[in-house]
Every structure is written in C-alpha cells, then in structure tokens.
Amino acid sequence: MSCAMPVQQRGISFGGFLMGAFLLVIIGISLLKLVPAYIEYARIDSVFAEIVRDSAMDKASPREIRAAFEKRASIDDISAISANDIDIASDGGRLDLSASYSVKVPLFGNVSIILEFNPRSDK
Helix, strand or coil: CCCCCCCCCCCCCHHHHHHHHHHHHHHHHHHHHHHHHHHHHHHHHHHHHHHHHCHHHCCCCHHHHHHHHHHHHHHHCCCCCCHHHCEEEEECCEEEEECCEEEEEEEECCEEEEEEECCECCC
C-alpha cells in the first residue's frame, strides 16, 4: 500500500489579493492623474511643429510667431505655457521653437509629482 501525499494548495490568500488590488488601484489612479499633463505636452509639441511647417512663419517676426502660437493655443486649450514662455531661434533660416515648463500634479494628501517638460520643434 502506498500513501498518497496530500496536494498542496496553490495561489494567493485573500489578504494577498486585497493588497495586490489596492496597489493596482493606487497605481492606476496615479497614472490617470498624469495623463492630462502628457496630453497637453503633446498638444504644445504639435503646435510648435505646425508653426515651423507653416511657410509664412519663416520670415515672421517673433511677435507674429507668438501671436500665431496664442491663436493655436486658444483653439487647443493650452494653458501650461504662454506665448512669452517660448524661446524662438533661427538656425540657418530654419525656425526653432522651444519652451521649458513644469507641472505639479497632486496625487493624494500631501503627495505630489512634479513633471518637467521641454517641448521643441526640431525633433
């Protein structure tokens, strides 16, 4: 006669499941709060690219370029930077726009994340 060994159970306990679910929820909520900052960065980056691709902007003054940014920014609802925050350079007749800004995203309680962005038109 052979004695069969009892089969060990596998898996996680209910407490382990709750801890894992809690961590996933906290990470998910944090990521959802960060998404709007990255969306606005993408909008700024695309507006810079639109302005650089516009052939009328090649000979435009910095004031006209900033006015063009303000118009596009109001359409795309960009509020992270203003037209005065844009650095305008011309490299060999090619327009180059850049900016530097940071966004403070409150997560929960007194915990916040600071994101720093540097959109450029010459990628």
